[in-house]
Amino acid sequence: MSNNPFSTPDSTNPPPERSGQGNQPSYGAQPDYGQQPGHSAPGSKFGTQGYQPGSYGGPLERPKEFGLLLTMTLVIFALDLVSTVLGLIPVFTGELEDTMRTEMEAAGASAADIDTALSLIAVGAGVFALILLIVSIGLYLLVYFGLRAQKNWARITGIVLGILGVLFTLGSLVTGLGAAFATPVMIVSSVVTLLWVAGAIYWLILAFNSKVAGYLRQPKQA
Numbered sequence: 675m676s677n678n679p680f681s682t683p684d685s686t687n688p689p690p691e692r693s694g695q696g697n698q699p700s701y702g703a704q705p706d707y708g709q710q711p712g713h714s715a716p717g718s719k720f721g722t723q724g725y726q727p728g729s730y731g732g733p734l735e736r737p738k739e740f741g742l743l744l745t746m747t748l749v750i751f752a753l754d755l756v757s758t759v760l761g762l763i764p765v766f767t768g769e770l771e772d773t774m775r776t777e778m779e780a781a782g783a784s785a786a787d788i789d790t791a792l793s794l795i796a797v798g799a800g801v802f803a804l805i806l807l808i809v810s811i812g813l814y815l816l817v818y819f820g821l822r823a824q825k826n827w828a829r830i831t832g833i834v835l836g837i838l839g840v841l842f843t844l845g846s847l848v849t850g851l852g853a854a855f856a857t858p859v860m861i862v863s864s865v866v867t868l869l870w871v872a873g874a875i876y877w878l879i880l881a882f883n884s885k886v887a888g889y890l891r892q893p894k895q896a
Contacts, residue, residue, distance in 0.1 A: 734892050737885035744821055746877045747832070751814040753870040758807050760863035765799045773857075826890040829881050836878050843871055 765771075771792050778788045813835060820828025847867065880886060 734889050737883075737889055739880050739883045740821075740886050740889055743829075743877065743880040743883075743886055744818070746873060746880060747814065747818045747821065750870055750873040750877055751811075751818070753866055753873060754810060754814070755807075757863055757866045757870055758803065758810070760859060760866060762800070762803050763859045763863075764857060765796055765803075767859075771796065821890075824890055824894070826887075829886070829890050833878060833881050836874050836881070840871055840874050840878075843867060 774792060774795070775788055778791065783791075813831075817828050817832040817835070820831070847864065
């Protein structure tokens with residue numbers, strides 16, 4: 675080896691590494707802080723969890739109140755049909771005719787006038803009841819199948835019809851309280867009508883439920 679102080683170091687004997695610098699990461703590389711050896715970091719690279727069905731922003735699950743709403747729609751539909759049929763029985767069996775004839779005779783009407791009036795009343799009542807029955811069936815089916823399709827307009831339509839129906843039915847029962855209990859058939863019809871009112875009120879409570887409203891208002895999935 676040369677003793678020249680200006681000679682270059684021998685390439686075969688590199689200088690020893692400085693203590694504490696052998697394991698330093700290269701410039702620009704970031705060390706893994708808090709990660710245990712042999713384990714990968716959970717979640718995404720930003721530390722957030724991936725999308726999970728039912729989490730915030732996902733579709734709402736069908737509440738049990740909505741199932742009850744569908745069931746009650748069919749229940750009050752059946753009660754309405756039974757009440758309508760029972761209300762028509764006195765018209766076609768003569769029970770209502772006998773009651774009205776007695777009232778007209780007490781008022782001093784002649785027999786001919788009574789027969790003419792009763793005939794017109796029977797025909798008019800039958801036609802009106804038939805039209806009302808057809809319209810009622812159509813509206814019930816519209817609301818029911820609209821709810822099954824998760825349409826919020828069906829809930830709103832049912833609410834409007836339910837409120838009007840309850841008010842109209844209660845008003846009719848109050849004004850016609852005497853005729854409602856004139857015959858056994860009318861008594862049964864009045865009881866069924868009261869059951870319908872109770873069912874309609876319960877239907878309205880379910881329709882106004884916040885879970886049902888939120889379920890029907892949510893955007894539909896494509």
